[in-house]
Amino acid sequence: MQIIEDSLDNLLKQVAIRTNKVANRAEVEKAVDDIIANVIENGDQALKDYEKKFDGIDLKDLRVSQQEIDDAYAQTDQKVIDALKLAKANITSFQQMEVEESFIDAKKKGVIRGEKIQPLAAVGLYVPGGTAAYPSSILMNVIPAKIAGVGRIVMVTPPQKDGLSKAVLAAAKIAGVDEIYTVGGAQAIAALAYGTETVPRVDKITGPGNVFVATAKKKVFGQVDIDMIAGPSEIGVIASSQSVPSQVAADLLSQAEHDKLARPMLITDDRQLADAVNKELARQVALLPRQEIAQAAMDNEGFIAVVDDIDDAFTLMNAVAPEHLEVQLPDAIEYLNQIKNAGSVFLGFSASEPLGDYLAGPNHILPTGGTARFFSPLGVQDFVKRTQFVSYTREALAKEKDAITTLARVEGLEAHARAIESRFEEK
Template sequence: MKIITATLKEQLAQVKQRTAALTDPKIEQTVRAIIENVQQNGDEALRDYEQKFDQVKLDDFRVPQAQIDQAWEQIDADLKQALRVAKTNITSFHQQEIDNGFMDAARPGIIRGQKVIPLATVGLYVPGGTAAYPSSVLMSAIPAKIAGVKRLVMVTPPQKNGINPAVLAAAKLAGVDDVYQVGGAQAIAALAYGTESIPQVDKILGPGNIFVATAKKMVFGQVAIDMIAGPSEIGIIADESANPRQVAADLLSQAEHDKLARPILVTTSLELAKQVNQELEVQLATLPRQAIARASVENQGFIAVLPTVSDLFRLMNAIAPEHLEVQLPDPSQYLSEIQNAGSVFLGKNASEPLGDYVAGPNHILPTSGTARFSSPVGVYDFVKRTQFIQYRADALASEAKYVTKLARVEGLEGHARAIETREVAK
């Protein structure tokens, strides 16, 4: 990877120039036609698109429960065990995200509160082919079920050789209620508006290609959506005490995802920077996904060398990486320095793939700098809140004059009069 020794100021200026592109109007036009067709023609439109785009002719989109049960039986014992351990740890982490709202009866005659309510119906989009990851099914479905979502449906593009059994097994283990074989923009449209077969949902989550991402953005408002996912990123903060072999391996673990993945090392040690570059070459040589990882490392990755640990955190906060490893001695002392990162891995044993699979925190994380304003997927993504108030007459009597004053200042006489229909409020 290229080694950059520019000043912090110069490097920060570079980071600021990154911006997200607006939706492509041509793709939007294509997607708009698909959405409108699905709105109007429902299942018939879905069947046409699946035949056209996925070359699969479907009578029934729903994957039979027997096939899902069989998939679980079919996977090997070690995989079952690994999925079960992952489920246990994901569950125990995410249960700590449960929010029970509050009831406030502190002031005389006044009840105020907030009720946290699970979304009724949620749709998970799972990409087809090699990007269909059983671990991602656990990461989205388990928090949804902890939140109390009643109906959790999964959609995934039909595959000529059938849906990956490991994905179906994970869906079963996580408690997904229904699986439908439908993909692309048409699947997003079906979830947003409902068809004869596919239920209308309250929220759609999950990554997909540019058509899926554009469709999600277009139906936003009709349903809730999660963030639009970009290529994976890993940022590693390290000093001379870090192990170059481990640092290189962790960088490659994200580089192997995608040619556009961004592996980034920021370090106070030029020596470490050079050693990591040597290790990358050694490890790339035998990596099965070498071509992808090499493109990522060479075209997207970089190593920044800066004088102080404080500089490392400042640069990394500007980058706002999806994954952040802190490979410094006694790393938890730096938690306070972290403003922007999706998920943080403290110290040499917390290799990033540990978080991808087993540790329990979510692995569906904000990418492309969106950690500035968004969060890992969590139980909070599957609930919404309702407030409530109840006033006794004496409580209304004491506050009514402030309501009528503000209403009249805002020119909303009807608001003031509504309060004044209560005898105590005059």
């Protein structure tokens, strides 16, 4: 990968340019608008028409039968089932720590105030087709929703000519998906947002997809809630002379193999390490089945930045706000307070990023493209809503009446003031 050595200021400018890209895709927007309108109007028929048109598949039933799911589970390698179950246990024990509690406050005489936390009634999960259908992502989407108490979890995934992936169906069964429909693309998102005769309307849609899926999710935002708009994978590694070049390289490649636009990034205070990692990258990438993709990612988006010291490395990495951040340094946990912007952090020499993709328990659905500045990993919080409530006695209201009517009248909202005053008039 290219090695850049420059002042921190100049490196920060380069990083800022990287995170500021704006996509403009008018044709996609138009196509997606048409698809959404058609699904609203024609429901199931529109879904079947699109599958015929785009994939050449004649769908009789949109819903996947329980028999098909059970068969897939039975045919899945026991090692895979065991691994999925271990992952489920770790994800569950982690995400349960995210559960928020309702509260009630009755400190003031005559006043009760509180906030009630409730699960969403129904959520939809989009699972892409082909090689991008990851069983692990099903666990990551569904488990926090289950912990939140969501009553109905609906999965949609494009039909495949040679049948749905057995591991995907097995993961859906293990995770606790309630129903699965074979519909993909923008039309699947429209179906979940508005409902059809067969596909239920949900309250929130999560899961990654291609540009049509991502655009449709953005379009239906407001009609339903959505998760983040996912971008290409990113890994930022902070390493020093004490890091192991072969391990740093292997971790960078683990994300580079995802996508030609993935961003493997190394920031180090040691030029020698930078060179050694580059040598390892060249050696290891040649051995990978997805060599072409990983090489393209390194060429397109990858970089190694050499900075003066480790403090500068954290400053620069916080400006990048990477999806995954590895701190490959001794006593890594001591740097936790220097990390401002990152989705998921891997501390120390043994916390290789794929540990988080599959098994450690933190979510792997994470903010990308610099959005770790303000977005968070998917979690239990994403599947609940809060409702505030307040109760005042007439006596408690009397004490604050004048303040309310004063503010209402400053804002020119006379009916607001009179509503309060109506409590103190003859009925």
